[in-house]
Amino acid sequence: MTESTPVIEMRHIVKKFGDFAANDDINLQVQQxxxxxxxxxxxxxxxxxxxxxxxxxxxxxxxxxxxGQPVVVDSPSKSDSLGIGMVHQHFMLIxxxxxxxxxxxxxxxxxxxxxxxxxxxKKIQSLSDQYGLAVNPMAKISDISVGQQQRVEILKTxxxxxxxxxxxxxxxxxxxxxxxxxxxxxxxxxKEGKSIILITHKLDEIxxxxxxxxxxxxxxxxxxxxxxxxxxQQLADLMVGREVSFKTEKEPAHPKQTVLAIDNIEVDDxxxxxxxxxxxxxxxxxxxxxxxxxxxxxxxxxxxxITGLTKxxxxxxxxxxxxxxxxxxxxxxxxxxxxxxEDRLRFGMEVxxxxxxxxxxxxxxxxxxxxxGVLQPAEMDKLANxxxxxxxxxxxxxxxxxxxxxxxxxxxxxxxxxxxxxxDLIIAxxxxxxxxxxxxxxxxxRLIDQRTAxxxxxxxxxELDEILNLSDRIAVINAGKxxxxxxxxxxxxxxxxxxxxxxxxxxxxxxxxxxxxV
Amino acid sequence: xxxxxxxxxxxxxSVLFGLIVGAIIMLVFGYNPISGYIALISSAxxxxxxxxxxxxxxxxxxxxxxxxTVASTAGFFNIGLSxxxxxxxxxxxxxxxxxxxxxxxxxxxxxxxxGTALGAVAGLIPGWLRAQFGASEVxxxxxxxxxxxxxxxxxxxxxxxxxxxxxxxxxxxxxxxASLQLKWLTDLTQGSSVSTGIFIALIMIVVVWFVMKxxxxxxxxxxxxxxxxxxxxxxxxxxxxxxVAMAISGGLAGLAGTIEGLGNYLNFFTQNSSPSIGFDxxxxxxxxxxxxxxxxxxAxxxSVLKIGGLGMPMSSGVPFELVDIVIASIIFFVxxxxxxxxxxxxxxxxxxxxxxxxxxKKSAKVAxxxxxxxx
Numbered sequence: 001m002t003e004s005t006p007v008i009e010m011r012h013i014v015k016k017f018g019d020f021a022a023n024d025d026i027n028l029q030v031q032q033x034x035x036x037x038x039x040x041x042x043x044x045x046x047x048x049x050x051x052x053x054x055x056x057x058x059x060x061x062x063x064x065x066x067x068g069q070p071v072v073v074d075s076p077s078k079s080d081s082l083g084i085g086m087v088h089q090h091f092m093l094i095x096x097x098x099x100x101x102x103x104x105x106x107x108x109x110x111x112x113x114x115x116x117x118x119x120x121x122k123k124i125q126s127l128s129d130q131y132g133l134a135v136n137p138m139a140k141i142s143d144i145s146v147g148q149q150q151r152v153e154i155l156k157t158x159x160x161x162x163x164x165x166x167x168x169x170x171x172x173x174x175x176x177x178x179x180x181x182x183x184x185x186x187x188x189x190x191k192e193g194k195s196i197i198l199i200t201h202k203l204d205e206i207x208x209x210x211x212x213x214x215x216x217x218x219x220x221x222x223x224x225x226x227x228x229x230x231x232x233q234q235l236a237d238l239m240v241g242r243e244v245s246f247k248t249e250k251e252p253a254h255p256k257q258t259v260l261a262i263d264n265i266e267v268d269d270x271x272x273x274x275x276x277x278x279x280x281x282x283x284x285x286x287x288x289x290x291x292x293x294x295x296x297x298x299x300x301x302x303x304x305x306i307t308g309l310t311k312x313x314x315x316x317x318x319x320x321x322x323x324x325x326x327x328x329x330x331x332x333x334x335x336x337x338x339x340x341x342e343d344r345l346r347f348g349m350e351v352x353x354x355x356x357x358x359x360x361x362x363x364x365x366x367x368x369x370x371x372x373g374v375l376q377p378a379e380m381d382k383l384a385n386x387x388x389x390x391x392x393x394x395x396x397x398x399x400x401x402x403x404x405x406x407x408x409x410x411x412x413x414x415x416x417x418x419x420x421x422x423x424d425l426i427i428a429x430x431x432x433x434x435x436x437x438x439x440x441x442x443x444x445x446r447l448i449d450q451r452t453a454x455x456x457x458x459x460x461x462x463e464l465d466e467i468l469n470l471s472d473r474i475a476v477i478n479a480g481k482x483x484x485x486x487x488x489x490x491x492x493x494x495x496x497x498x499x500x501x502x503x504x505x506x507x508x509x510x511x512x513x514x515x516x517x518v
Numbered sequence: 519x520x521x522x523x524x525x526x527x528x529x530x531x532s533v534l535f536g537l538i539v540g541a542i543i544m545l546v547f548g549y550n551p552i553s554g555y556i557a558l559i560s561s562a563x564x565x566x567x568x569x570x571x572x573x574x575x576x577x578x579x580x581x582x583x584x585x586x587t588v589a590s591t592a593g594f595f596n597i598g599l600s601x602x603x604x605x606x607x608x609x610x611x612x613x614x615x616x617x618x619x620x621x622x623x624x625x626x627x628x629x630x631x632x633g634t635a636l637g638a639v640a641g642l643i644p645g646w647l648r649a650q651f652g653a654s655e656v657x658x659x660x661x662x663x664x665x666x667x668x669x670x671x672x673x674x675x676x677x678x679x680x681x682x683x684x685x686x687x688x689x690x691x692x693x694x695x696a697s698l699q700l701k702w703l704t705d706l707t708q709g710s711s712v713s714t715g716i717f718i719a720l721i722m723i724v725v726v727w728f729v730m731k732x733x734x735x736x737x738x739x740x741x742x743x744x745x746x747x748x749x750x751x752x753x754x755x756x757x758x759x760x761x762v763a764m765a766i767s768g769g770l771a772g773l774a775g776t777i778e779g780l781g782n783y784l785n786f787f788t789q790n791s792s793p794s795i796g797f798d799x800x801x802x803x804x805x806x807x808x809x810x811x812x813x814x815x816x817a818x819x820x821s822v823l824k825i826g827g828l829g830m831p832m833s834s835g836v837p838f839e840l841v842d843i844v845i846a847s848i849i850f851f852v853x854x855x856x857x858x859x860x861x862x863x864x865x866x867x868x869x870x871x872x873x874x875x876x877x878x879k880k881s882a883k884v885a886x887x888x889x890x891x892x893x
Contacts (some may be wrong), residue, residue, distance in 0.1 A: 309750060330753025339751070347751040352744045357737070360753040365734045373734050 005068040006173070006322070007032045007195045008053070008084075008164060013062035015048050020396060022048040023221035030164070035186055035196045037210035037227070039203075039239050041436040043394070043406035045219040046199050050166055050397075053197075054086050055079040085157025089168045091149050095142040099135055100124055120159075127158050132188045147178035148163070151185065158194075165189065167195045172434070173207055183209045201239070203232040203434040217241055240438040248444045251452065253472040255284035259425050259456035260306070265315030265325075267305035268296070275301035276480040283425065288447065288457040290471030290488070291465060294500050298480035299460050300342060305427050307334045307339050320424060333362060338418035340411075342429035342460070348414040351403030355395050357403045358386035359417050385409045391416035392442065408439035413442055419450060426450050429460040444470060464493050478502040525807030527862070528855045532805065533819065535858075536848030538593075543843055544836060548845075554836040561829020562822040568829075570703075574782055575688025575821035578603065579776035580719040583806060583813045584726045585770035590803070591730060592763030593743040594645065598659025599771040600796025601666035604750040604789070606633030606772030607779040608670040611689055611786040614696035614779075614839025616684035622695045629696055630718075631759055637772015638765040640666060645764025649757035655764070663792045671788050688787040698781035713781030720814075723772065727810040729766075740761045771796065801849045820845065 006029040015023040023045045030036045040046045053064065055073040066082050073079050093102050100121045100347055109116040121137040122200045128135045133151045141149060147343050150170065156259040157165055167186070171179045186196055186209055198210055206213055207227055214224040215238045222238060236244040236457045260283040269275035278297040293299055304310035306317050308329040317325045324332050333339070341347035349358045354424060360369050360380045368379045383399040402410060411431070418428065428447060432440040451457050461467050467474055471488045476499040484505035485497070498508035540552035551767045562568055582599045610633035614625065644658040673687060684690050698713035701756055730736035741749040750756050774795055779786055806812030807853035827841025851858065 307751075328753070328755070329750060333753050341751060346745070346747050348748065348750050350741055350745050353741070361741075361748070364737055370734045375732055375734060375737060 012061045026221040037198045037206040037213040040216035042408040083163040085162025100137040122344035255287040261318040263316045266313040267301040283456040287472045290467035290474045291460045293477035336424035340428040356398040377469040387416040532851035539847040540844035557834035558826035562826030567708040570707025570712040571825045572821045573712045577715040578795040579775035579817040583802035584804040585767040589767035600772035600792035601663035602637040602768040603775030605636040605640040606775035609763035610776040612780040613852040614692040633776025634773045641766040641768015645761040715777035715781035
């Protein structure tokens with residue numbers, strides 16, 4: 001394989017932003033017909049490298065060779081003409097247009113004054129057939145699934161003659177079935193001679209899809225090697241630079257008094273439809289209760305109801321024996337609740353404010369951060385420096401805007417702020433969404449430490465691995481109701497999966513027993 | 519800091535482009551732009567009286583610009599500064615004329631507070647309507663400008679006692695007990711109507727800066743303006759904060775109107791349209807680029823153009839309307855700052871491209887040398 005000229009070769013790429021080197025001597029070689037994974041933690045420099053390849057950024061130094069020829073990629077259109085296409089993580093499609101209209105947008109074929117969509121549609125159909133994409137060129141974007149929309153993005157690059165396709169975190173928005181289909185499509189593309197760069201931090205996908213992988217850590221390319229025969233553990237260790245444990249060790253739980261008691265509550269969603277109904281759950285001091293469920297089954301409304309962000313229509317929420325139903329968010333926070341919100345960018349932080357200000361977001365009005373209504377910036381920074389150190393939040397300075405930080409560090413900052421206040425109850429919603437294994441391990445460790453310290457912890461997650469790893473007890477929510485509560489030691493993924501679809505515990509156990517006997 | 523620097527250069531470019539557009543139009547209509555601008559400068563700084571005029575003009579603009587900035591920090595677009603100023607103006611003059619014998623040390627502070635409070639109420643209403651019912655503050659404030667304009671005229675013409683009116687269209691002058699003018703200042707500026715108001719405005723720049731940047735209230739207003747969801751999550755009452763911000767905004771406009779009434783005109787007279795200080799204040803805030811020092815600079819610039827423009831027709835024959843064109847073009851370029859940023863970016867990109875090409879050439883040379891060496 002090393003004999004032939006690589007399709008893409010990036011040599012000694014360095015990209016500096018001021019003193020900070022986002023890329024520090026990165027080498028990357030991609031062969032024709034290869035699926036090459038780019039593995040790295042959040043903020044390791046993957047995106048910077050790809051922005052250089054697609055002409056959005058200029059390298060400070062280093063060379064790019066396409067088919068052995070040195071090139072200067074100084075604009076996205078130059079990158080296009082070199083046959084490099086990017087399948088973005090966030091689709092750039094117009095909902096009201098058809099697949100064909102979206103694909104030809106910007107390079108329309110015209111017949112006189114009118115659009116010649118027929119010719120384009122034919123070409124798209126043949127491309128779709130050739131690579132097994134199964135997309136109907138005449139379908140409207142708003143009518144097709146997320147997985148299909150992604151294939152439209154793939155078609156867009158193929159239509160423009162791309163030979164090198166970059167997939168940026170392509171599975172973040174897909175269901176497990178769609179992920180399998182996507183991997184099959186990538187194999188098809190590679191078989192037809194296209195080269196693929198796959199950016200991801202999901203290790204299983206690399207093992208399922210990629211031929212080779214290049215690991216990037218802290219702006220440096222660490223190693224390139226064939227994926228065959230490498231374990232997820234080895235990949236994770238290389239990516240993070242130390243041994244990573246997927247399973248967080250914890251001592252047996254010693255649950256004590258009830259901290260949070262949710263009694264028969266009903267909460268409406270934004271449209272006024274009951275999203276949570278007859279919901280009851282208790283979380284005791286010294287235990288982690290995991291709430292498992294498929295996205296959109298009332299988890300968001302439940303948490304907003306408990307924390308006072310949405311009105312609870314009926315029922316009661318009790319905290320340490322005190323009724324806090326429909327109290328103001330600040331009153332609930334002050335009665336000892338730390339809340340790691342599911343959407344950190346929307347609720348968890350002020351992205352245009354500084355890291356330091358964000359770390360004081362819950363305490364800015366209290367001594368010593370402010371005195372008689374006047375902020376004390378020195379105290380604010382003192383707290384920020386303490387938290388940054390304690391929780392290993394990495395940022396250029398505590399005065400950079402939160403929005404400029406990587407997702408993992410943003411989340412660490414939110415976690416730091418919420419855990420620092422010595423709360424009795426921690427509500428963690430999707431605490432590790434979009435984070436890499438290193439950060440996940442770290443946040444899991446912190447949550448378990450809280451439980452060991454005798455706090456009550458409620459974890460809401462769509463990831464069963466996370467639920468199983470953290471929880472002592474697991475409650476499963478479906479259509480706003482609890483379907484079952486099980487001991488984490490006595491259940492497994494299959495059983496939880498069935499419960500999440502709304503099956504009762506007895507039915508699920510029955511079904512699994514049958515499967516075994518068959 | 520970087521953002522502010524960038525805003526400053528945008529403001530500078532806007533002013534420059536505005537002056538160039540003005541010059542081109544002067545040329546097109548056969549005037550000499552150089553003598554036009556010289557006339558403008560000399561009319562603005564020619565005498566102490568002119569300087570007094572510039573300061574008088576600046577006073578309300580600073581205050582309305584501060585008001586606009588506070589509201590926009592909270593995520594509101596307060597177009598009602600004009601009506602809010604009018605509320606303060608009418609109220610303060612009416613109050614001052616109603617108590618002609620009240621000693622100045624009671625009258626002046628109470629009149630300033632009253633005018634500010636009236637403006638605050640006028641700002642609070644649209645703020646509350648939006649917080650409570652989601653009513654667009656843009657539409658509500660525009661409409662309230664009309665309500666307050668005609669309410670003010672109606673109070674003057676039909677409600678005020680005959681004894682405090684000069685004519686059907688004008689009140690009497692407020693007495694010495696309510697006037698903000700100072701004898702030494704009037705003498706120094708050869709009879710201009712500059713008053714204590716300019717000092718109040720300057721103090722308010724510092725006060726508003728302090729409140730917005732250094733207090734928990736300012737922190738809350740900023741947080742709500744940037745991301746209401748995160749603010750609510752952090753326990754800030756988004757509704758209350760929004761109403762408070764709009765009240766502060768309206769209060770500053772009301773203070774501007776009060777100073778117009780008690781410092782500049784010393785009376786109230788029938789208004790044909792909403793006072794322009796409200797709209798000019800918005801322009802000053804935009805040109806100031808969200809910085810408090812910027813507001814001071816922008817207000818000074820506007821006032822120099824306005825006062826200087828008055829003298830242009832006499833000494834150079836250039837019509838006064840041209841100054842309005844210059845001011846309008848400056849605002850246009852501030853609004854079109856995208857254009858200016860694009861030009862700046864192009865220039866930067868050209869520099870960078872030249873640099874990378876140099877580097878590419880160099881590395882190609884090195885490569886060919888190495889290749890030769892290899893042979």
